[in-house]
Amino acid sequence: MSSLSWLDTSSREHRRALEAIRLLAEPGTVDELGLGTVRDSLADQLFPGTSTIQTRARYFLFIPWTYQIVERSRRADSAAKLAREIAVRLIDAIGDVPGNIGREARSRLRRLPSAIYWQGLGRLRIRRFAGSVDRLHRVLDGQAQMVQALLDDSREPILGGYEGHWHPGLPPAPKAFPRDVTLDLTGREADYLRERIVTAAPSSAFAHWVQAEAPDDQVGFPWDAPRARSLPVAARDLLEHARCFSELMLGAALLYNLLLAQKRGDSELEADYTGRLGEWSGQIARRRAAHDRWELREFWQHVRNGNPRFRDRTRVFIEQWHTLAMAGPGSVARSERARRLIADREQALKGHLARLSNPRQLELWRGASGTGQMDYRWGDPVQTMVREILEALAQ
16 A cells, blocks of 8 residues: 655645645546646646645634644643644534535544645745744744743743744634634635735735625636736736646647547547547637747746746656647547657656556546646635635625
8 A cells, every 4th residue: 555645844845745645536637647747836826825625715714823722822742732632623613514624534634724724824924934834833842841841930931922923913713713613704804814815926816816896706717707807917928828738738638538548448438538639629729829829938937937846858748749739639639649649758657557558557547537627726726715705805
């Protein structure tokens, strides 16, 4: 049995490991062709502070409130233990509603909300503590032990107050927290979160959307939302790059699945993916002018702005696919060069575990791998959070 583990790594790497675990449970979104570094770089710039494993906006407040309780407790046993106790009490208080992290696992919860929101809290500068959540636990344990050693006769600390680990403008927690709370934001909390998004990432698409008077209707992709037309120039350009990349690479994912269906001899799936590749070819044709204008040099600069460690071999694969797809999107299913490019990419990423060369791995294929078109977290959680903030402000 394989496993994923990390020890006190950066919050960004921690978040990506958690996202990878979630994607394994959703075959349509698995990153079979190694495009995640590009997708995440663009998503981090469009909607900074978000992650696909987040659910509701109020967790951006629940976590600081949790650690404010831990800091005040002066318990010298374990900050991690108390933070976990509060997290479990919070699950019970919220109840059986969508978005309640841990509502099924409850006391068996292993992935705490703090792990899911930690990187986002730092990006929005709600969290002032610079290290990981594990490091904060160690710091708080050390502070508690020091305070316990320096209490005066009336049990008051001789030392001054703790240095704040959180943004000084943080709204106060409800008096009963973590009891009697819901996932719904108050107007004051929504105003605070909007201010944090706008201040920490003023030129982002996220900042643009949370400054609307009312949320857009639900749509599948951010470029289809009416408010996308009024984005600032820089954000609109970035979104157009993201759209072109999303549309382009959908074809590569569909061809990969077509190859798997043919390798398995599944005529029903083969017909399905052949039809979907035809629809994709039509989509590219309708947006042909935009794809012809797409400037790849600018695109890679945007990608590197978000991820300086981006690997060059991924760029080579994408550019080769771009050349083949633009030369004839309606013929990639029959193109030996396109089919070889996809097969070689899988082999380079997975080695002996590649499905196209390993019969056992092909048996494990569930009929759809990475076929969901990239939306850069728009469907979940960005639209939800934007709606929560704007609706709370309107009350």
